[in-house]
Amino acid sequence: MPDVITHLTLFVLAAFLGYSIITKIPATLHTPLMSGANAITGITLVGAVVVAGSGSSTLATALGFLAVVMATINVVGGYLVSHFMLEDFHGGGR
């Protein structure tokens, strides 16, 4: 199954890439980093959209709907709180 291998490759490469970028982020920005990274996990919304929008069984559609709501809260809320926090840091304060 070439797909699994490709996906594993991506997974490992992304892990190394993430490590090298994120270790460079200063402690001061760790809270906004966390909420921003958190918002990125909302990418699961892409999957939720597929399931909710094209679900052929009622149960799948219902689960998909719930997943869309939860993921959207994660995405919208996560990016917004990060934005508000980072604006406070903007220009180094004052």
Place this chain on the structure above:
Amino acid sequence: MAELFSEAVLRLIYLVAAILFIQGLRDMTHPRTAVRGNLTSAGGMFVAVAATVLWFEILSPAVLVGGLALGGLVGAGLAVKVEMTEMPQLVGVFNGFGGGASALVAGAELIEVQAATFPADMAVAAAASGIIGAVTFTGSMVAAGKLHGVVTGSAIRYTGEQVVKAVLLLTALLAGAYLVVQPDLLASTLQGEFVPAFWVLLAAASVLGVMLVIPIGGADMPVVIALLNAYSGLAAAGTGFVLNNTALIIAGTLVGAAGMILTVIMCESMNRSLANVLFGGFGEEATAEEMDDIYEGNITETSPEELEMLLDTAQRVVIVPGYGMAVAQAQHAVAELAELLDEDGVEVEFGIHPVAGRMPGHMNVLLAEADVPYDMMKELEEINPTFSQTDVVIVTGANDVVNPRANESDGSPISGMPVLNVGEAGTVVVNKRSLSPGFSGIPNPLFAQDNTVMLFGDGKATMQEVVGEYKENR
């Protein structure tokens, strides 16, 4: 609905989204570019979701639009309303929703796809995503509840704790294993057969999430929040394996890495292993005699007036904030004092311990909100060598992170933990409500040191008094 573009195009759009996420994270390495980075990342999200909505055959647009609108309203509403001191619990809640959504998507996909056509590797990924996602959801809710004071912040321990956790994990894993082997055993299984096992898996993992976080004390939450963040990323990556979606794999893995790195940083800052945080307790109870031994006759009290006089002649002042400052909402008064001192030519810096607060970097955000300039905030390694050239250190609401016993190998719970060596400064002023021990439960010999004076009182009220005194005597 006719397809607007081919699947290859959709995949390329996901690649663009992944690049935007990566560039967004890269911009987070400096406060100057961080706002742009966040917007870049949000742009990646918009592109990915919009392309998905357009590409897929939408059978029930009302369901989709309704879900998006409802989630968007709730998320935005919470984000606008939140106080900076409440940020850790809100991030916890959002995190939980992300993990929960991943678990549900994996489950829904299991139900959708015919059992016989569901390959084993996808079933493994779905089981992993379901378990991790459910643990993340309930664990985050408990963590948020603890931080918000809805659930008790103290550690709830009971006998057989580890056994209960092991049984729950085993149950979830067995249900997951059943999902994986089932298609091979019964090739003609109806799709309905998948559902019960997945429900068992979700239920066991959900209870496990609660049981994992309930025994952990509120002060260990920085580690828990960081770890759950890593979990939610891994759950999303797992869902990516199920859905054959590269955007989910890359984005989820990046977040998983971020969470793991922060978890390690938090553990190192406390000189404890992750296992110790998750499964062990922290702290002995300080006995009254031990506290008396150290404190009796050695405590010098001071007043805001006296602190003001100290500050009048000081050339360099370092302020060390702790969670007590956040609880007292004293950050604005503290920031004002720093600003006044700075205006009068005094060198002012903030020394911030990595685990001060309830999530990584929490203190920095509070201070930034109070308009403290970014370059005034110094990390532990940076500020420690400067204490010997500092006239006055003001410790406000911090305790364990300035305890010199950490530097002694006396077998105390904080032995070996890196701390701010404030005792090396000319005068240390400790603003605290009482002599009560901090989270570690041990007394702090710093308070009894010759160059330490105690400024008892509520953080906010006391700091406001100091600011008032200082303004009067300028």
